[in-house]
Amino acid sequence: xxxxxxxxxxxxxxxxxVLYPYITGLVAGAFIVSSLYHVFGCExxxxxxxxxxxxxxxxxxxxxxxxLMHLGHAERAFNIMLTPHFTSAMAGFGYIYSTYxxxxxxxxxxxxxxxxxRRTRDSGFLPWICKVIVLFNYRDTPETRNADHRIAKVxxxxxxxxxxxxxxxxxxxxxxxxxxxWWATPLMFVIFIFSAIVSGISVLIFHYFIVSKINxxxxxxPCVRSLAQYLWAFMIVAVxxxxxxxxxxxxxxxxxxxxxxxxxxxxxxxxxxxLQFFICSLVPFFMLGITSLFKLSDRIxxxxxxxxxxxxxxxxxxxxxxxxxxxxxxxKSLRGFTSYMPGIWEKEGLITAxxxxxxxxxxxxxxxxxxxxxxxxxxxSLPTHGV
Amino acid sequence: xPCNDISRRTxxxxxxxxxxxxxxxxxxPRLSFGNGESSGKTKNAAGKRPLYAYAVDTSRCIGxxxxxxxxxxxxxxxxxxxxxxxxxxxxxxxxxxxxDVAANDQFVFQDPPPADITKAFFVPKxxxxxxxxVCSQVCPIGASYETPEGVxxxxxxxxxxxxxxxxxxxxxxxxxxxxxxxASKCTLCYHRITRGxxxxxxxxxxxxxxxxxxxxxxxxxxSIFMKQRRYRVLKPEMGTKPKxxxxxxxxxxx
Numbered sequence: 001x002x003x004x005x006x007x008x009x010x011x012x013x014x015x016x017x018v019l020y021p022y023i024t025g026l027v028a029g030a031f032i033v034s035s036l037y038h039v040f041g042c043e044x045x046x047x048x049x050x051x052x053x054x055x056x057x058x059x060x061x062x063x064x065x066x067x068l069m070h071l072g073h074a075e076r077a078f079n080i081m082l083t084p085h086f087t088s089a090m091a092g093f094g095y096i097y098s099t100y101x102x103x104x105x106x107x108x109x110x111x112x113x114x115x116x117x118r119r120t121r122d123s124g125f126l127p128w129i130c131k132v133i134v135l136f137n138y139r140d141t142p143e144t145r146n147a148d149h150r151i152a153k154v155x156x157x158x159x160x161x162x163x164x165x166x167x168x169x170x171x172x173x174x175x176x177x178x179x180x181x182w183w184a185t186p187l188m189f190v191i192f193i194f195s196a197i198v199s200g201i202s203v204l205i206f207h208y209f210i211v212s213k214i215n216x217x218x219x220x221x222p223c224v225r226s227l228a229q230y231l232w233a234f235m236i237v238a239v240x241x242x243x244x245x246x247x248x249x250x251x252x253x254x255x256x257x258x259x260x261x262x263x264x265x266x267x268x269x270x271x272x273x274x275l276q277f278f279i280c281s282l283v284p285f286f287m288l289g290i291t292s293l294f295k296l297s298d299r300i301x302x303x304x305x306x307x308x309x310x311x312x313x314x315x316x317x318x319x320x321x322x323x324x325x326x327x328x329x330x331x332k333s334l335r336g337f338t339s340y341m342p343g344i345w346e347k348e349g350l351i352t353a354x355x356x357x358x359x360x361x362x363x364x365x366x367x368x369x370x371x372x373x374x375x376x377x378x379x380x381s382l383p384t385h386g387v
Numbered sequence: 388x389p390c391n392d393i394s395r396r397t398x399x400x401x402x403x404x405x406x407x408x409x410x411x412x413x414x415x416p417r418l419s420f421g422n423g424e425s426s427g428k429t430k431n432a433a434g435k436r437p438l439y440a441y442a443v444d445t446s447r448c449i450g451x452x453x454x455x456x457x458x459x460x461x462x463x464x465x466x467x468x469x470x471x472x473x474x475x476x477x478x479x480x481x482x483x484x485x486x487d488v489a490a491n492d493q494f495v496f497q498d499p500p501p502a503d504i505t506k507a508f509f510v511p512k513x514x515x516x517x518x519x520x521v522c523s524q525v526c527p528i529g530a531s532y533e534t535p536e537g538v539x540x541x542x543x544x545x546x547x548x549x550x551x552x553x554x555x556x557x558x559x560x561x562x563x564x565x566x567x568x569x570a571s572k573c574t575l576c577y578h579r580i581t582r583g584x585x586x587x588x589x590x591x592x593x594x595x596x597x598x599x600x601x602x603x604x605x606x607x608x609x610s611i612f613m614k615q616r617r618y619r620v621l622k623p624e625m626g627t628k629p630k631x632x633x634x635x636x637x638x639x640x641x
Contacts, residue, residue, distance in 0.1 A: 003486035005512075005559030006469045012550040012563055072548015072568025076528075079547065085529035090551055093527070178625060179521065179557035332559045333641050335486055 002336035011328045011340040014348040015321075016066035019356055021170045021192065022199065022320045023063045028167040029200010031056035031104065031159055033227070038111075038156040045227070047220040051373040052204050053111060056163075057104045058360045058367060064097065065356050069348055089173050096169055100162045103155055109133070110152040114140050115371045126370060167196040174323060181256035181334075182263065182327040187245045194238035199316035201231045205309035207361070209302070217377040221298055225291070228305045232288035235312055239281045242319070259334045267329050267337050272322045280315030284308035437601040438537045439575060440630040441586075442609055442618065443511050445637075447596035450475055450509035452494035457591030461576060466492070468562045470573040471513040471588050476639055478506040484639050510640050511597060513588065514539060514560040514573035515621060515629030522552035522561060522572075531570065537630060538577055541570050557625045575599070602630075 030052045036042040037049035045052075068074045081094035117140045119130040171192025174183040205227055212219045249260050264272055287304045290296070296304070329337045343349040364373075372378055431437045450473055458464060458471050475496055477485040480503040489496050500507070520539045523531045530545035531552050541552075546569040553561045553570060564571040576586035580599070584590070589597045600609025618632040622641065633640075 003474075003488075006467075006472050006488050007553075007562040008559050009467065010562065012553045067549075070549075072550075072563060073546065076545070076547045079528045079545065083528050083545070085526055087523075088525045088527045088551070090525065090527035090549065173551075177525075177554050179555055328554075332557055333486070335641070 003333055004331035004336045004338050005333050008328075008331050008333075009338055011325065011338065013324055013328060014070065014340075015325075015342040015350065015353050016070040016348045016356075018317070018320045018324045019066040019353055020063065020070075021167070021324070022317055023059050023066065023356075023360075024167050024170050025192070025196030025199045025316060025320075026203050027056050027059045027063060027200070028163040028193070028196040029198065029202075030059065030204055031163045031200070032197055033201055033204055033230075035156045035160050035163075036230070038107075038153055039160065042226065044222045047223045047374065047376050048204055048208055048227070050111065050371075050375070051208065052200075053104070053108055054364060054367050054373050055204060055207070055360075056200075057108055058364045060097075060101055060104055061363065062356060062360045065359075066353075069352060069356070089169065089176055092169060096162070096166055100159070100166050103159050103162060107152050107155040107159065110148040110155065112371045113148050114145055115375070119371065130370065164193050168193045174327070177327075179332055180327045180330070181254070181260060182330050183323065185245055185248070187241060187248075188323075191238065191241045191245065194234055194241060195316050195319055197234045198231065198238050198312055201227055201234065202309040202312040202316070205231065205305060206313060207364075209306045209309075211374070212377065215377070217374065219298075219302060220377070224302060224305060228288055228301075228308070229292050231305075231309065231312065232285070232292050235281070235284060235288070235315075239277075239285070256334055259330065263326065263330050263337060267339075268322055268326050271318055272326065276315055276318040276322060280311045280318060284311045284315070431601050431604040432606065433604050435603040436535055438603045438630075439516070439580060440537065440600065440602045440609060440632065441513070441516065441575065442598040442600075442612060442632045442634065444596050444598070444616075444634045445508055445510050445640075446635040447594045448473065448509040448511055449594055449596075450489070450496055451593065452489045452496075453591045453593055454511060454588035454597060455489065455494045457587040458573075461579070461587035462574070463564075464571075465565050468564070468571070470560075470571070471511065474510045474512060474640070476506075476508050476510065476637065477501065477504050478639065479503050480505050486639075506637075508637060510633070510636070511588075512558065512560070512621075513631065514556075514575075515558055515627070515631040516573075516575060518628035518630060519626060521555045521557070521625070521627050522570075525551045525555040527551065534577070536581075538575050538580075539572070540574055540577060541572060543567065543569055546570050557622050557627065558629075 033045065034049050034053035034056060037045040038053075064077075068077060071077055078094075080091060081098070084091040084094070086092075113134060116130045116134045117138050120127045120134065120138060168189040171189030174180075174192075175185055175188025177183045205224065208224070209219065211217070246264075249257060284307075287308045291301045291304050291308075325340055329340060331337060342353070345351055367373065452473050454471055455469070455473060462470060464470050472488050474486055474488050477500065479485065479501060485501075487496070487498075516533075516537060516539045518537070520531070520533055523533055523539060526532075527549065528545055528547060530542045530547070531539065532542065533539050548563055548568045548570065550563055550570070553563060556572075561570055561572045563569065576584070576588075579586060586597075586599050589599045598609050598612060600607040600612075602610055602613070604610060613632060616634045618634045619636055620629040620632060622629075
């Protein structure tokens with residue numbers, strides 16, 4: 001048994017389409033962390049509230065890049081908004097993405113307006129950029145700050161459903177493809193939302209520790225421990241949902257069950273069973289459980305939290321890979337599988353993927369040079385507790 | 388002066404109406420420009436617009452793959468991609484089902500048959516030109532569409548090459564053309580059928596296993612054939628209502 005329809009020998013959606021839901025997931029997750037502080041008043045997350053909002057924005061800027069790399073005719077990409085075909089779920093992308101980008105940009109503007117005004121008083125070229133960004137309005141009083149704060153809070157509140165919509169919609173793109181039994185599940189968009197939050201929190205922890213280490217800042221214990229608890233809770237829900245999806249496939253015993261079982265046991269054994277489930281889900285589950293339930297020293301707890309965040313970042317990337325690529329490995333003939341290995345130097349290859357994943361961090365650094373993303377940490381100069 | 392009779396309000400109204408109309412036409416370009424090719428033949432012998440469909444009599448197919456050669460000669464089909472293909476099914480005495488295609492440059496089934504075959508047959512496949520084509524549904528910019536004659540086509544002036552239609556087609560009939568970087572598929576040789584010719588695959592089939600015709604014409608060869616024979620479609624559970632009908636199809640065929 002290994003028969004695939006002849007046009008299925010070539011995998012259409014490459015590693016670029018793996019990155020697209022991954023990056024939008026980072027956006028949604030980072031934004032929700034920032035909203036936990038701005039909307040729900042989780043004060044312990046204040047040290048990374050700006051950082052999380054800026055991360056969401058920067059990742060958002062790069063969310064379309066893998067799509068543009070993938071499109072056969074990227075020059076026609078804007079047509080998706082000019083001549084949308086509303087029977088397609090994909091037709092909504094341009095509108096959802098644009099609305100969300102505008103909202104996040106506005107929220108950042110209101111959150112950081114006061115700091116940008118302060119930067120305009122410096123000398124050099126950068127203040128000029130800041131002057132343009134604040135639209136040459138330098139009024140900065142307690143009243144204006146209050147107004148900015150109120151507006152930012154409203155925008156953050158509106159942004160939460162939009163973040164869920166942005167990423168849930170990406171899951172829906174896959175879950176609504178009835179031709180593919182590995183994708184076609186109503187659970188898909190819920191799984192995508194929760195895994196997005198997991199990846200968003202993970203990337204913030206991962207990056208925060210590295211930035212603190214490089215700058216010799218003191219890692220904010222309550223903030224990191226709180227993030228770790230949220231991460232633990234969301235990863236439990238995400239992994240449980242993924243497990244339930246698997247359980248329903250096995251239990252329903254449809255005509256596709258045998259071939260899906262074979263897909264998991266052969267083609268996806270390492271990436272799905274071993275890496276995604278056992279190593280990158282169970283290990284962080286236990287580590288975060290220990291750091292959440294037991295009182296460990298900061299040094300050990302921080303190391304465990306950082307390692308967990310790295311593993312969960314990998315877990316979500318693997319999940320995207322197993323969904324996007326795994327679904328295409330399975331032939332619609334339900335009689336066999338094709339193969340896929342991304343090239344290294346090609347247009348949709350691994351180097352391109354690496355560059356797309358790295359660039360947001362570079363832009364985030366530039367962002368930090370304009371307006372500090374860690375104003376509290378920069379005020380202190382205590383030795384680090386980081387990894 | 389006549390222009391003095393036009394009030395400012397009227398001018399603003401006219402501008403608003405014009406702008407709204409332009410906006411609507413740009414949002415729904417089908418209203419303004421139509422959608423790709425239009426049929427040269429708008430009415431059939433019965434005085435109706437034709438509804439083209441396809442039938443395959445699997446018991447007649449001998450697996451010669453002349454249809455595949457004909458398709459490739461007629462259309463710009465790139466190497467290793469297929470607008471139509473022929474599947475070979477071999478059921479062994481132990482119940483095992485072997486399936487393969489002559490998906491090579493020579494279009495021949497090469498390997499010798501195993502000794503213990505209990506049943507063997509060929510099944511030609513092509514785009515099903517579904518009545519509720521999911522590929523057209525999911526196209527984000529409407530580049531994939533159905534003509535009034537029921538043929539599903541791709542507008543090469545619009546396709547962005549996102550590949551969503553390739554994923555959505557339950558029959559694996561679409562592919563991304565490696566040179567044009569756009570979705571490509573069987574057009575039922577639209578350029579031929581609108582001139583009263585047969586699709587290349589039907590024309591080149593030596594056994595008459597492939598049939599093409601107009602379902603709106605009760606006297607067409609296909610309409611008569613469909614009334615006389617029992618048939619089914621592929622993957623009816625997908626709800627796509629395919630217009631490619633298979634006669635004498637084995638349960639093993641998906």
